[in-house]
Amino acid sequence: MIHASIAELRAALDARSLSAVELATLFLDRIERLDGQINAFITVDRERALRDAEAADAAIAAGRAGPLTGIPLAHKDVFCTEGVLTTCASKMLANFVSPYDAHVVARLREAGTVMLGKTNMDEFAMGSSNENSHFGPTRNPWDVSRIPGGSSGGSAAAVAARLVPVATGTDTGGSVRQPASMTGVTGIKPTYGVCSRYGMIAYASSFDQAGVFGATAEDCALVLSAMAGFDERDSTSLDRPAEDYARDLRAAADPDRPLAGLRIGLPREFFGDGMADDVRAAVEAAIARYRELGATTVEVSLPNARLSIPAYYVLAPAEASSNLSRFDGVRYGHRAARYADLDDMYRKTRAEGFGAEVKRRILVGTYVLSHGYYDAYYLKAQKLRRLIADDFAAAFARCDVIAGPVSPTTAWKIGEKSDDPVQMYLSDIFTLAVNLAGLPGLSLPCGFGAGELPVGLQLIGNHFDEARLLNVAHRYQQVTDWHQRRPALAE
Amino acid sequence: MSLSLADIHNIATLARIELSGDDAAATLDKLNGIFGLIEQMQAVNTDGVEPMSHPQDCAQRLREDRVTETDRRDAFQRIAPQTEAGLYLVPKVIE
Numbered sequence: 106m107i108h109a110s111i112a113e114l115r116a117a118l119d120a121r122s123l124s125a126v127e128l129a130t131l132f133l134d135r136i137e138r139l140d141g142q143i144n145a146f147i148t149v150d151r152e153r154a155l156r157d158a159e160a161a162d163a164a165i166a167a168g169r170a171g172p173l174t175g176i177p178l179a180h181k182d183v184f185c186t187e188g189v190l191t192t193c194a195s196k197m198l199a200n201f202v203s204p205y206d207a208h209v210v211a212r213l214r215e216a217g218t219v220m221l222g223k224t225n226m227d228e229f230a231m232g233s234s235n236e237n238s239h240f241g242p243t244r245n246p247w248d249v250s251r252i253p254g255g256s257s258g259g260s261a262a263a264v265a266a267r268l269v270p271v272a273t274g275t276d277t278g279g280s281v282r283q284p285a286s287m288t289g290v291t292g293i294k295p296t297y298g299v300c301s302r303y304g305m306i307a308y309a310s311s312f313d314q315a316g317v318f319g320a321t322a323e324d325c326a327l328v329l330s331a332m333a334g335f336d337e338r339d340s341t342s343l344d345r346p347a348e349d350y351a352r353d354l355r356a357a358a359d360p361d362r363p364l365a366g367l368r369i370g371l372p373r374e375f376f377g378d379g380m381a382d383d384v385r386a387a388v389e390a391a392i393a394r395y396r397e398l399g400a401t402t403v404e405v406s407l408p409n410a411r412l413s414i415p416a417y418y419v420l421a422p423a424e425a426s427s428n429l430s431r432f433d434g435v436r437y438g439h440r441a442a443r444y445a446d447l448d449d450m451y452r453k454t455r456a457e458g459f460g461a462e463v464k465r466r467i468l469v470g471t472y473v474l475s476h477g478y479y480d481a482y483y484l485k486a487q488k489l490r491r492l493i494a495d496d497f498a499a500a501f502a503r504c505d506v507i508a509g510p511v512s513p514t515t516a517w518k519i520g521e522k523s524d525d526p527v528q529m530y531l532s533d534i535f536t537l538a539v540n541l542a543g544l545p546g547l548s549l550p551c552g553f554g555a556g557e558l559p560v561g562l563q564l565i566g567n568h569f570d571e572a573r574l575l576n577v578a579h580r581y582q583q584v585t586d587w588h589q590r591r592p593a594l595a596e
Numbered sequence: 597m598s599l600s601l602a603d604i605h606n607i608a609t610l611a612r613i614e615l616s617g618d619d620a621a622a623t624l625d626k627l628n629g630i631f632g633l634i635e636q637m638q639a640v641n642t643d644g645v646e647p648m649s650h651p652q653d654c655a656q657r658l659r660e661d662r663v664t665e666t667d668r669r670d671a672f673q674r675i676a677p678q679t680e681a682g683l684y685l686v687p688k689v690i691e
Contacts, residue, residue, distance in 0.1 A: 449614075494648060
């Protein structure tokens with residue numbers, strides 16, 4: 106049952122061959138047994154999970170079950186969960202019990218999901234390795250001496266190790282796609298504005314977007330459909346008709362060439378020498394498979410893609426410096442024990458509460474917004490953002506989806522890049538541009554590199570093309586089994 | 597664009613983050629590395645390019661000027677470090 110898809114779990118729950126309480130218990134026991142090796146969870150709330158599971162069982166018995174009623178899940182600890190610790194993996198919020206639910210959390214609760222706990226992450230979503238956590242690093246279930254990716258490393262690792270069938274994440278510069286790639290699961294970040302950011306503790310407001318991890322595109326589609334939707338409490342939430350993101354997956358297609366007519370764009374800048382050989386081999390094999398499924402490929406160009414690194418590392422820290430100014434020890438979270446005056450209280454609270462990477466990004470952001478530097482840095486980066494978005498628009502005139510790698514390498518060893526922030530930032534080269542342009546992006550498992558480490562294929566869609574992206578991933582998953590491989594954990 | 601120790605201290609003051617002597621030196625080093633990366637932006641001519649602040653160029657939505665929030669002060673203050681009579685307590689500012 107732990108490897109079952111959501112559809113299979115739904116069938117078992119509706120047939121009453123398994124109760125939601127039994128299912129939740131199965132995963133909770135698994136978390137208890139195995140999470141010590143991985144550290145994917147910051148908080149596990151067994152009592153609440155079992156209460157929610159009982160409510161789900163009642164709904165199922167009364168014939169009121171929806172597609173997700175009774176399905177266990179985990180939330181990245183960046184989402185506010187009412188009555189439950191919400192830490193952002195930071196000392197600053199280590200004592201923060203949220204008084205409200207994030208919109209996405211409320212929607213998934215209304216859909217009947219059973220939250221098992223809150224997952225580990227890079228502090229305030231800033232990182233690509235899950236090493237920047239106040240609660241210790243999360244380990245990659247495929248090799249526990251290695252990173253799972255970040256910042257949603259806990260959610261990715263939890264799904265990879267089947268501690269939970271699905272988990273939410275957030276993606277500001279790649280933080281769903283990259284850990285999905287590193288841990289061999291499927292992960293999607295929808296178009297900016299599709300999921301409400303209300304209650305999703307802010308890092309960079311014009312980039313942040315909620316996403317989901319699952320074993321398959323199909324599972325991701327089911328959860329995304331419940332998460333998405335207009336919320337008037339988020340002023341950047343888009344008011345669009347509700348979508349069933351799994352609709353294309355159910356559509357009949359020529360079994361031999363289910364993707365006939367699909368044009369896949371391959372950006373020449375993504376296929377230069379920026380990929381390790383083992384990553385290249387897996388990505389190119391996947392593209393060859395897509396041609397067998399009926400797709401054609403066309404070379405496209407994203408000439409300003411390389412500038413996505415400096416542009417992002419100006420804009421995101423700038424927005425972060427503003428967003429994190431709320432953490433001052435006054436209304437919630439950590440407050441320094443000793444201080445001389447109010448200013449000293451702020452300075453000490455923030456010095457004590459934030460980890461090194463968060464402090465670095467706040468300082469970078471403060472600088473680029475400061476008098477005399479705004480034009481050269483912040484404004485310049487916003488202009489580059491326009492150029493990058495225009496590159497994608499031009500590319501999508503010639504193709505339907507864009508494909509490429511997610512990460513230049515497979516998962517590196519814990520500690521290998523943590524001393525040099527710039528090395529870490531450079532590894533984001535294939536994911537950042539998608540957030541700058543606000544486009545939907547997905548990572549699906551497409552093979553393994555040296556040392557049996559997962560490799561992900563990135564699919565990028567035009568605005569609001571999530572259903573097609575998920576279908577393109579799904580058809581590949583119908584003819585391959587990378588997404589069914591499981592890491593061997595000491596049981 | 598190379599920052600100095602004085603720059604770091606200025607930025608830390610603006611950001612309200614206390615930075616000790618040792619921390620400041622280490623931070624200076626790492627930040628100069630990051631700014632080296634950011635300098636790559638200057639290689640591209642962006643004259644005449646409109647800045648983009650929102651990925652779909654949307655403007656902020658406006659709403660009616662009506663009170664819609666409920667008073668949840670008790671719930672919110674339950675988790676505050678120090679409160680009294682519905683107020684948040686901080687060190688004295690006004691002498």
